[in-house]
Amino acid sequence: MSLNSDKDSANHSVDASSSEFQENLATLRQIPFFSKLPLDKLKLLAYLCSQVTFKTDDYLFTQGDDDGQAFYIIEGSAQLIFEREDGSAVVREYGKGVFLGGIALLGKSRRIYSLKAKASTTCLILEREKFIRIIEKFPDLLLPAIQGSIENIHAWEKHFLSHHSKDCQQCCQHLGVSVL
Amino acid sequence: MPEKRPTEPEQIPVVKRPLLSWVFGENLKFQILLILIIIVMVFVSIIPLEVQKRVVNEAIKMRRIDLLLTYCGVYLLAIVSASVLQFTINSLQVYIGQRTLSRMRKELFDHILSLPINFFRKTQPGTVISSLVTEIATAGDNVGMIFASTVRSVLTLVAFAAYLFYLHPMLAAVSMSIYPIILILVPRLQMRANTANRKRVDATRTMSNKIGESISGIYEIHASGAFNVENHKFAGIVDRLFRIRIVWNLYKFAIKVTNNFFNNLSPFFIFLLGGYFVMNGRLELGSLIAFLSAQKDISDPWKELIANYQGFQDSTTRYKKTMQLFDITQEHLVEDKTREPHKLGASVEVKDLTFKTEDGIKLLSGVNFKLKPGDQMALVGFSGSGKSTLAQCISQLYKYSSGQILIDGNDIAELTKKDMAANIGFVPQAPFIFNGTIQENILYSCVANLKEIDPDKGFEENPDLPSLDDIIAILHQTGLFVDVLRFGMNTMLDPEKDEELASRLVEVRSNFQEEFSEELADIVEFFDDNRYLHHSDVASNITFGTARDPAFLSENLTDNDYFLSFLDDADLTRPLMTLGAEMSRQIVNILGGLPADDVFFEQSPISHDRIKDYKLLVERMAGIRIHDMPKEDGRMLLETALRFIPARHKIVSFPQLLEDLILEGRALFKQRIHKDKPDAFSFYDISEYIYSQTILNNIFFGRSKTDKPRDQERVNKSIVRLLVEEDLLETILEIGSEFEVGDKGDNLSGGQKQKLAIARTLLKRPDILILDEATSALDNNSQARIQNLLETSWKGKSTIIAVVHRLDIIKNYDYIAVLKAGEIVEMGSYDELIKRKGMLYELEFGQG
Numbered sequence A: 001m002s003l004n005s006d007k008d009s010a011n012h013s014v015d016a017s018s019s020e021f022q023e024n025l026a027t028l029r030q031i032p033f034f035s036k037l038p039l040d041k042l043k044l045l046a047y048l049c050s051q052v053t054f055k056t057d058d059y060l061f062t063q064g065d066d067d068g069q070a071f072y073i074i075e076g077s078a079q080l081i082f083e084r085e086d087g088s089a090v091v092r093e094y095g096k097g098v099f100l101g102g103i104a105l106l107g108k109s110r111r112i113y114s115l116k117a118k119a120s121t122t123c124l125i126l127e128r129e130k131f132i133r134i135i136e137k138f139p140d141l142l143l144p145a146i147q148g149s150i151e152n153i154h155a156w157e158k159h160f161l162s163h164h165s166k167d168c169q170q171c172c173q174h175l176g177v178s179v180l
Numbered sequence B: 001m002p003e004k005r006p007t008e009p010e011q012i013p014v015v016k017r018p019l020l021s022w023v024f025g026e027n028l029k030f031q032i033l034l035i036l037i038i039i040v041m042v043f044v045s046i047i048p049l050e051v052q053k054r055v056v057n058e059a060i061k062m063r064r065i066d067l068l069l070t071y072c073g074v075y076l077l078a079i080v081s082a083s084v085l086q087f088t089i090n091s092l093q094v095y096i097g098q099r100t101l102s103r104m105r106k107e108l109f110d111h112i113l114s115l116p117i118n119f120f121r122k123t124q125p126g127t128v129i130s131s132l133v134t135e136i137a138t139a140g141d142n143v144g145m146i147f148a149s150t151v152r153s154v155l156t157l158v159a160f161a162a163y164l165f166y167l168h169p170m171l172a173a174v175s176m177s178i179y180p181i182i183l184i185l186v187p188r189l190q191m192r193a194n195t196a197n198r199k200r201v202d203a204t205r206t207m208s209n210k211i212g213e214s215i216s217g218i219y220e221i222h223a224s225g226a227f228n229v230e231n232h233k234f235a236g237i238v239d240r241l242f243r244i245r246i247v248w249n250l251y252k253f254a255i256k257v258t259n260n261f262f263n264n265l266s267p268f269f270i271f272l273l274g275g276y277f278v279m280n281g282r283l284e285l286g287s288l289i290a291f292l293s294a295q296k297d298i299s300d301p302w303k304e305l306i307a308n309y310q311g312f313q314d315s316t317t318r319y320k321k322t323m324q325l326f327d328i329t330q331e332h333l334v335e336d337k338t339r340e341p342h343k344l345g346a347s348v349e350v351k352d353l354t355f356k357t358e359d360g361i362k363l364l365s366g367v368n369f370k371l372k373p374g375d376q377m378a379l380v381g382f383s384g385s386g387k388s389t390l391a392q393c394i395s396q397l398y399k400y401s402s403g404q405i406l407i408d409g410n411d412i413a414e415l416t417k418k419d420m421a422a423n424i425g426f427v428p429q430a431p432f433i434f435n436g437t438i439q440e441n442i443l444y445s446c447v448a449n450l451k452e453i454d455p456d457k458g459f460e461e462n463p464d465l466p467s468l469d470d471i472i473a474i475l476h477q478t479g480l481f482v483d484v485l486r487f488g489m490n491t492m493l494d495p496e497k498d499e500e501l502a503s504r505l506v507e508v509r510s511n512f513q514e515e516f517s518e519e520l521a522d523i524v525e526f527f528d529d530n531r532y533l534h535h536s537d538v539a540s541n542i543t544f545g546t547a548r549d550p551a552f553l554s555e556n557l558t559d560n561d562y563f564l565s566f567l568d569d570a571d572l573t574r575p576l577m578t579l580g581a582e583m584s585r586q587i588v589n590i591l592g593g594l595p596a597d598d599v600f601f602e603q604s605p606i607s608h609d610r611i612k613d614y615k616l617l618v619e620r621m622a623g624i625r626i627h628d629m630p631k632e633d634g635r636m637l638l639e640t641a642l643r644f645i646p647a648r649h650k651i652v653s654f655p656q657l658l659e660d661l662i663l664e665g666r667a668l669f670k671q672r673i674h675k676d677k678p679d680a681f682s683f684y685d686i687s688e689y690i691y692s693q694t695i696l697n698n699i700f701f702g703r704s705k706t707d708k709p710r711d712q713e714r715v716n717k718s719i720v721r722l723l724v725e726e727d728l729l730e731t732i733l734e735i736g737s738e739f740e741v742g743d744k745g746d747n748l749s750g751g752q753k754q755k756l757a758i759a760r761t762l763l764k765r766p767d768i769l770i771l772d773e774a775t776s777a778l779d780n781n782s783q784a785r786i787q788n789l790l791e792t793s794w795k796g797k798s799t800i801i802a803v804v805h806r807l808d809i810i811k812n813y814d815y816i817a818v819l820k821a822g823e824i825v826e827m828g829s830y831d832e833l834i835k836r837k838g839m840l841y842e843l844e845f846g847q848g
Helices: A020-030 A039-048 A102-106 A128-137 A139-164 B025-062 B065-113 B117-122 B125-167 B169-175 B178-216 B218-224 B227-279 B285-326 B387-394 B417-423 B438-442 B444-448 B468-478 B481-489 B499-516 B538-543 B554-559 B561-569 B573-591 B608-621 B631-642 B656-676 B695-700 B709-726 B729-737 B750-762 B780-792 B830-836 B839-845
Strands: A050-054 A059-061 A069-075 A078-084 A087-094 A114-117 A121-127 B348-356 B362-371 B376-380 B402-407 B424-427 B524-526 B545-547 B681-683 B702-704 B768-772 B799-803 B815-820 B823-828
Touching: A020 A039, A020 A050, A020 A069, A020 A121, A039 A121, A039 A128, A039 B573, A069 A102, A069 A128, A102 A128, A102 A139, A121 A128, A128 A139, B025 B065, B025 B125, B025 B285, B065 B125, B065 B285, B125 B169, B125 B178, B125 B285, B169 B227, B178 B218, B178 B227, B178 B285, B227 B285, B348 B387, B362 B387, B362 B815, B362 B823, B376 B387, B387 B768, B387 B799, B417 B424, B424 B750, B438 B444, B438 B468, B438 B729, B438 B750, B444 B750, B468 B481, B468 B729, B468 B750, B468 B780, B481 B695, B481 B709, B481 B729, B499 B695, B499 B709, B538 B554, B538 B631, B538 B656, B554 B561, B554 B631, B561 B573, B561 B656, B573 B608, B573 B631, B573 B656, B608 B631, B695 B702, B695 B709, B702 B709, B709 B729, B750 B768, B750 B780, B815 B830, B815 B839, B823 B830, B823 B839, B830 B839
Parallel strands: B376 B799, B376 B815, B424 B768, B768 B799
Antiparallel strands: A050 A121, A059 A114, A069 A121, A078 A087, A078 A114, B348 B362, B348 B402, B524 B702, B545 B681, B815 B823
C-alpha cells in the first residue's frame, strides 16, 4: 500500500466520531441529571467517565460501602438487593437506559442496598472524586446538578403516591422524602 | 562510646539541672587534662616575649651572632610547640562541647517524650523542635567549651601581668588601670543584653508556633484563600522579632566596642610614660618593646574572657528559657529500673472515675464498672459523651482526676508506662504510622517491649521478637495480607541481587500460563508477539521489549534518528502523525483551560506542563496539511501518538488498519535491531525475566487490564495458589513487607493504616486490648473480618474494651456500656438493653 498520496490518508484517518468518548458524550446528554450542563463541561465529564462491563452476578456496589459512583446502564440489567441477616430480598430491577446514583456523586453515604448484575451488564461510570473536582473548579455547575437531583426525588415520590398509595396504607405513613 | 542510660530515678530531673553541672560530671577527666595542657601552653607562650627582649638587649647590642642564632632557635621551638598545644586544646574543647551537647539533647528528648499527652496538645511541635535544635545547641556548645577557655584566659592574663610587673612595676600598674573600669561597665550592658535575649527567645518561639499553626492549618488557608490574613499575622511577629534582635545585637556590639576602646587606650599610657622613661634612661628600649608586645598579648585573653562572659550569659538565658518550657512533672514513671515490668492479670475495674480538663470541665464523672479477665465490652454513645476519654484514661494516656482504675487490683496511677505496655494494647482512632517499612511498623510495639534495643539486629536474629510465621498469621487475620502481597507483587527486582528469585519466577510464569491463561483472559493482557497490546502504549507495541540503550527509552524515541527513519521505512510516520494530530486536538479542546490536577490529566497522553505548547500547535495546524508541517511540530505529534494507549485514551478510536501496520512494524523493528544494534534492546521473551517490570507483570508476562479491587482479588487468588505451590509466597510477602510506607505512612490508604495499627498491637498479644474506634476507616468486609477475629480467637483470652461508632458490630459483646455526658447511663448485654428500650434502643432505632 502506498501512503504517499493524500487521498490514501483518508483510509486510515483517525476520527473521533466513533470513539468511546463520543459515545459517552451522547449518553450523558440523555441523562436528565447532566443534560442541563453546558457542552464543554459535558465533554470533560464524558472524558472522565469510563465504560465497565460486569459479568452476571458481579456486584456493581455492595451494601454498606461508600463507593461514590453513579451508573448509567448501557446494556444489560441489574438487581437492587437488600441484605439482611435472615437472607436477602430483591427490591427491584433496573434495565437498559437507567441512571442510578446521582446522589452518591454529591455527598458521602454508605449504600443501603447492593446492586448486582443480572446479565452481562455494561455501564457508564462516573466517580464522585472526579465529579467533585469538576464542581470545585466550576462551582456554578453545582446548582443544575442539585436541581436535577431534587426534581428526580420529587418525580419519584409523586409517581409512588399516584401508583401505590392505595396498596399499602401503612407504608404511606413513612413517606415524605421530598419534604425532608 | 558507652554511656550511662539517662535519667536514673534518683537523679535530679534534666530540667532542674543547673547549666554548669553539665561542664563537669562525666567530663571531669577531660577537663583536668585540658587544664594541665593549658598551664604548659601559657608558660610556653611567654617564651617568645623574653626571647624578643634578649635578642634586642643582648644579641644585637653585643653583636653576638651565636646568641642571635640560639635565641631564634628557641623562638622557633616555642611557637611550634605553642601551635601544637593550641590545636590539642581546641580538639579537646570541641570534643567536650559536642559531648555535652549530645548528652543534653538525648536527655532532654527522653524527658520530653515522657511528658503528659496534655502538654503536646497545647504545644506546637515547632517550639519543641526549635528548642532542641537551635536554642539548646548554642547553650550546650558554649558551656562545654567555656570552662577550659576561661581558665586559659585567666592563666594567660595572670602570667602576662606578672611578666609586665617583672619588666616595670609602675608602667604595669598604669597600663592595667583600665580593667576595673571595664569590669564596672560591661556587666551593666550585659544585663540589658540578657533582657533582650530573653525577649528574643520568646519571640522566636511565638514565630515557631505561628509557622507550625499555619502549616497544620494549610487546608483552611487554601480553602478560604486566607493567605493575606496569615501573612499579616506572621509579619507582625517577624517585625517584633526584628526590633528585639536589633536591640540585642546592639548591646552585644556595645560591649565589644567598649572593651576594645579601653584596651586600645592602654598603649597610649605606655607610649607616654614608657617613652619618657627610655629618654631618661630609666628603661631599656628592648624592655619597652617587650612591654608593648606583652601588653598587646594581654588584650587577647582579656577579650576572650569578655567574650566567654557574654557567651555564658547568653547560654544561661537560652538554657533557662528552654528548661522552663519543659519543666513539667511526668504523670507516670516511664520505667522502674530496679525491677522487670509487672505481669498483671487481665481484670479491669473502674471505681467512681472522674476526669476534669484543666479548665475544670468534667468529661467523665462517677464511672463504675468491673470486667473479669476475658470479658469484652463495647463503649457506645453520641460523640462528646466521653467514650474515647474513658478508653484513654484506662490506657494511662490521661491521668484521671479522682476515683480509681485497677488492673488486676493495681491502681494504674502507680504503674509505670512499661508496666502498661507489657499488659495493654491500645489502638487509637487516627493511628500514626512511622516512616520506614511495613515490617518495622508491624514490629514497633514488640520492639518497644524488648529489654535491649539493638538497631543492628534484625528480627530474625532476635528470639524475643515474633517470627515471620507469626507476622504472616497476623497479616492474614487483619486482612493486611492482600495489601502486603500486592506491595510485594508490584516490586521490581534488582538484577544484581535477585537473580535466583528471577529464574524461579520465570518458572512460575510458565505454570501460570498453563493454568490460568484462559481463566484470566478478561483481566490480563498477555504479551504475545503476534497480538497488539491494547493496554500498552504505541511505543511499547513497536519495540516490544526493554531498552538497554538510553536512546531507545520511550521518552527519547522522538529524538532518536535511527528510530525516526525506521518509522519512515515501516510506513508508520504519517498514520501516527494523523493519530497524534487528532488526539492533540481533542485533548486541547477538553483539557485546554484546566488547572494541573491528577484527576484531569491521569487519562491524558499530554501532561499539564506541555498542554500550553500543544494548544499553540493545534492553532498552527489549522489549515495546514500534515506533510507540510515543520519538522519540530511533526515530532510533537509523534510524541503524543507514541504515548497512546487504546484501552486508556478513549478520546479517539483506533483503526484496525493502524494496528496491523504497527504489528508489521514490530517484526521489522526486531529484525533491524538484531542486525544493527543487538545490544540496544532485550525483547520480551517468555524464558527471560524482565527486570524493568514488576514481579506481577513478570508472572503474568503481560499487563493487568484493570485496577478494580474485585478483579485484583481474582488475580490474587490464582497467584497465591500458584505461589503456595511453588513455595514462594513467604518470599513475596517478605519483599512486600519491605515496602516503604513513606512519611506518616503516606503511601498507604486510610484503611491500610488502620489495619497496620491493629496488626502491630495484636502482634504483641496484649492481655487487655483497648480499641478506640479502631476500625472506623475500614470497609464493611475488613471491619467484619476484624470483629469476627475478636469474637472468636480472642474470645475469653483477652479483655477487650472497644469504643464503637457503628452499632452493627456490638451485638456479640458481653457488655455494652452506653455513655451520655460523661456518665454510664446503662450497661448490660445487647439483648437486655434493647429489651429495656432505653438509650441503646434510642441510638439503634432512633427516636421515632
